[in-house]
Amino acid sequence: xxxxxxxxxxxxxxxxxxxxxxxxxxxxxxxxxxxxxxxxxxxxxxxxxxxxxxxxxxxxxxxxxxxxxxxxxxxxxxxxxxxxxxxxxxxxxxxxxxxxxxxxxxxxxxxxxxxxxxxxxxxxxxxxxxxxxxxxxxxxxxxxxxxxxxxxxxxxxxxxxxxxxxxxxxxxxxxxxxxxxxxxxxxxxxxxxxxxxxxxxxxxxxxxxxxxxxxxxxxxxxxxxxxxxxxxxxxxxxxxxxxxxxxxxxxxxxxxxxxxxxxxxxxxxxxxxxxxxxxxxxxxxxxxxxxxxxxxxxxxxxxxxxxxxxxxxxxxxxxxxxxxxxxxxxxxxxxxxxxxxxxxxxxxxxxxxxxxxxxxxxxxxxxxxxxxxxxxxxxxxxxxxxxxxxxxxxxxxxxxxxxxxxxxxxxxxxxxxxxxxxxxxxxxx
Ligand code: PLP
Numbered sequence: 001x002x003x004x005x006x007x008x009x010x011x012x013x014x015x016x017x018x019x020x021x022x023x024x025x026x027x028x029x030x031x032x033x034x035x036x037x038x039x040x041x042x043x044x045x046x047x048x049x050x051x052x053x054x055x056x057x058x059x060x061x062x063x064x065x066x067x068x069x070x071x072x073x074x075x076x077x078x079x080x081x082x083x084x085x086x087x088x089x090x091x092x093x094x095x096x097x098x099x100x101x102x103x104x105x106x107x108x109x110x111x112x113x114x115x116x117x118x119x120x121x122x123x124x125x126x127x128x129x130x131x132x133x134x135x136x137x138x139x140x141x142x143x144x145x146x147x148x149x150x151x152x153x154x155x156x157x158x159x160x161x162x163x164x165x166x167x168x169x170x171x172x173x174x175x176x177x178x179x180x181x182x183x184x185x186x187x188x189x190x191x192x193x194x195x196x197x198x199x200x201x202x203x204x205x206x207x208x209x210x211x212x213x214x215x216x217x218x219x220x221x222x223x224x225x226x227x228x229x230x231x232x233x234x235x236x237x238x239x240x241x242x243x244x245x246x247x248x249x250x251x252x253x254x255x256x257x258x259x260x261x262x263x264x265x266x267x268x269x270x271x272x273x274x275x276x277x278x279x280x281x282x283x284x285x286x287x288x289x290x291x292x293x294x295x296x297x298x299x300x301x302x303x304x305x306x307x308x309x310x311x312x313x314x315x316x317x318x319x320x321x322x323x324x325x326x327x328x329x330x331x332x333x334x335x336x337x338x339x340x341x342x343x344x345x346x347x348x349x350x351x352x353x354x355x356x357x358x359x360x361x362x363x364x365x366x367x368x369x370x371x372x373x374x375x376x377x378x379x380x381x382x383x384x385x386x387x388x389x390x391x392x393x394x395x396x397x398x399x400x401x402x403x404x405x406x407x408x409x410x411x412x413x414x415x416x417x418x419x420x421x422x423x424x425x426x427x428x429x
Contacts, residue, residue: 001390003018005390006390006392007390007391007392007411007415007418007419008392008393008410009391009392009393009394009404009405009406009407009411009419010392010393010406011196011197011226011247011364011393011397011404011406012196012225012226012244012246012247012406012408013246013247013251013252014246014247014248014406014408014409014410015410016250016251016310016314016410017314017317017410019317020310020313020314020317023313024038024306024309024310024313027309028306031047032047034047038305038306038309039304039305039306041305043299043302043303043305044299047305048299048303048305049297049299051305051308051309051312052073052297052298052299052303052305052308053297054312055073055308055309055311055312055315056071058312058315058316058319059071059256059311059315061319061325062229062315062318062319062325062326063229063232063233063235063258063325063326064232064235064325064326065235065258066235066236068260068261068262069235069258069259069260069261070258070259070261070264070294071256071257071258071259072256072257072258072259072290072293072294072298073254073255073256073257073293073298073303073308074254074255074256074257074287074288074293074298075253075254075255075287075303075304076255076287076288077244077255078140078223078225078242078243078244078255079143079147080255080288081223081242081255081257082143082144082147082148083147083151083284083288084242084257084284084288084290085144085188085190085221085240085242086132086147086148086151086152087151087282087283087284087288087289088240088263088270088284088288088289088290088291089132089187089188089219089221089239089240089263090130090132090152090156090187090281090282091270091271091276091283091284092187092219092263092268092270093130093187094122094126094271094275094276094279094281095268095269095270095271096268097122097125097126097129098110098118098122098271098275101118101121101122101125102118104121105117105118105121119275119278119279122275122279123278123279123280126279126280126281129184129185130152130156130187131156131157131158131183131184131185131186131187132148132152132156132157132158132186132187132188132190133158133160133182133183133186133188133189133190133218134148134157134158134159134160134189134190134191135160135161135174135180135189135190135191135192135206136159136161136162136163136164137161137163137171137174137191137192137195137198137200137202137359138163138171138192138195138196138197138198138200139171139195139196139197139198139397139399139400140192140195140196140197140223140225141190141191141192141195141223144190144192144223145157145159145190148190151282152281152282158181158183158186160180160181160182160183160189161174161175161179161180161181162175163175163200167356170198171195171197171198171200171355172198172199172200172354172355172356172359173200173355173356173358173359174200174202174358174359177206177207177208180208182208182218186218186219187219188218188219188220188221188239188240189209189218189219189220189221190221190222190223191206191220191221191222191223192222192223192225193222193223193224193227193233194224194225194226194227194361194363194364195226195361195364196225196226196247196363196364196397196406197364197397197399197400198354198355198364198366198400199354199355199360199361199364199365199366199404200355200359200360200361201227201359201360201361201362201363202359203358203359205233205234205237209237210237211236211237217237219239219263220237220238220239221238221239221240221241221242222238222240222241222242223242223243224241224242224243225242225243225244225247226243226247226248226361226363226364226406226408227248227361227362227363228241228243228247228248228249228256229248229249229318229326229329229409230248230326230329230330230333230362230363230408230409231326231329231330231333231334231362232326232327232330235258238258238260239259239260239263240257240258240259240260240263241257241258242255242256242257242258243255243256244256245307245310245311247363247406247408248363248408248409248410249311249314249315250307250308250310250311250313250314251306251307251310251311252307253304253306253307254303254304254307254308254311256311257290257293259290259294263290264290264291264294265291265295269291270283270289270291286300287300287301318409329409332413333362333363333407333409334362335413335416336362336407336411336413336416337360337361337362337363337365337407339416339417339420340365340405340407340416340419340420340423341353341360341365342420343419343420343423343424344365344367344423346424346427347423347424347427349370349427350369350370350371350378350426350427351367351368351369351370351423351427352367352368352370353365353366353367354366354367354368354400354402362407363406363407363408364404364405364406364407365404365405365406365407366396366400366402366403366404367402367403367404367405368402368403369382369402369403369426379401379402379403382394382403382426383395383403385422385426386422386426389418389422390418391418391419391422393406405419
C-alpha cells in the first residue's frame, strides 16, 4: 500500500508528517544551499547551533516552558533517562544535603570544613535518608524503578505506590493519592505520565505533588515519552520532564530533557566524583551528566543534528497549525480518544477496554476483542481484517497481548474516524 492508504497505530516510532519528510529528504542531499546534507554538516557548525536553538525556542513556545528551565537534547533514549534521572537527582540531593550539613557545622564552604566530619555526616545521611520515590503504574515506571535499584541499591528506592495490588495483580489503575507512601525528603518523586504498554495515563498532575504556596515542594520527575505535545502540562510543577522524540515529536535518535535551572550550576553543581566515591554513590557517565550537556548547549559530543532538525520542523508545523499552541492539539487528541473509546463502549460484548476508566490513556488505547468466547482467534482476525483496510500497527505489546491503538499526534482525525467505523463494523454479528 502507499503511505496515504495506511493509518498506522503502532506504539513508536510513529509516522511523521509527509511534508516534513519530503523537505528532510531534500535537506539530506543539500541543506540550505550549502552543497552538504544536513546529516553531513559538523555538529560544531553554526547550522547545528541554529537548528538546536530554534528547536528549543519553538518547543518552549509551544508548551509554554518558562525561562527558568533549560532544554537538553540527549542520546540514550527514554531508557537512558531512567539512569540519567537517578544519577543526576541523587547528585543534586547530595549537594543540598551538603549545604545543610555545612550550615549545621557553621562553615561557609566545603573547603573550610573538616573533611572527615563532613564526609561522615553525609554518609550517615545517605544511609538513613537517601530515597528515590517511584509511582509504579505500568511497565515503564517499573523499569525506571528497577534501573534505580540496580544503580544505587534497592535500599535507596521506594515504591511510593503500585497499581498491581489494587487491580488483580495487573497494571490498569492509579491508586488513590491518599494511599501513596512518599518518603520524607526524596531525591525525586518519579512517575510515567503515560504508560505506553498498559494504556494508563495520569488524568492530571497529582495534587499531593503540587508545590506549596511558597513554591517549595517535592522534586518531581516525569517520563512523558508517549504523551508529550498532546496536552498542556504545568511545567513549573516539574523539576525534570523527559521524552524520546520518536512518538509525538520527531524521529528516533534524540531524547529531550526539560530541566529546571535550579538543578544546574551555579545553583546546584554536582558533587565532585571523589566525594561521591567516598559516599559509595555512583556518578553518571559524562554523556548522561545534565550539567555537562547543559553547559555545552547539548553539543558536548556529536549529536544527531538531523533528528533535532526533524523535531524542529515538526514543531514549526505545529506552531503554524495551532495558533493556540498545544491547546489546539489537545482538543484533537481528546476528541480522537473519546471517539475510539466511545466505539469500544458501544459494543461491550465484543470489546473489553483494559485499564480502568479513571486512568485510560488518550494516547495508547488498549483493549481485548472477544467473539464466540475465543479471544485469540477474534484478535487475530481483527488484526488481519484491520490490516486489509489499511489500519495497521494495532497489535498490543508482546508482554500483555491484546490490541493497542496508539493515538499519537500523527493520527489525523480522519484516521481515528476510520478506526471507529471499523470497530462498529467488526462488532456486527
Ligand atoms: N518510556 C516510555 C513511556 C516509553 O513508551 C518508552 C518506549 O516505548 C520508553 C520509556 C523507552 O524508550 P527508549 O526505547 O527510547 O529507550
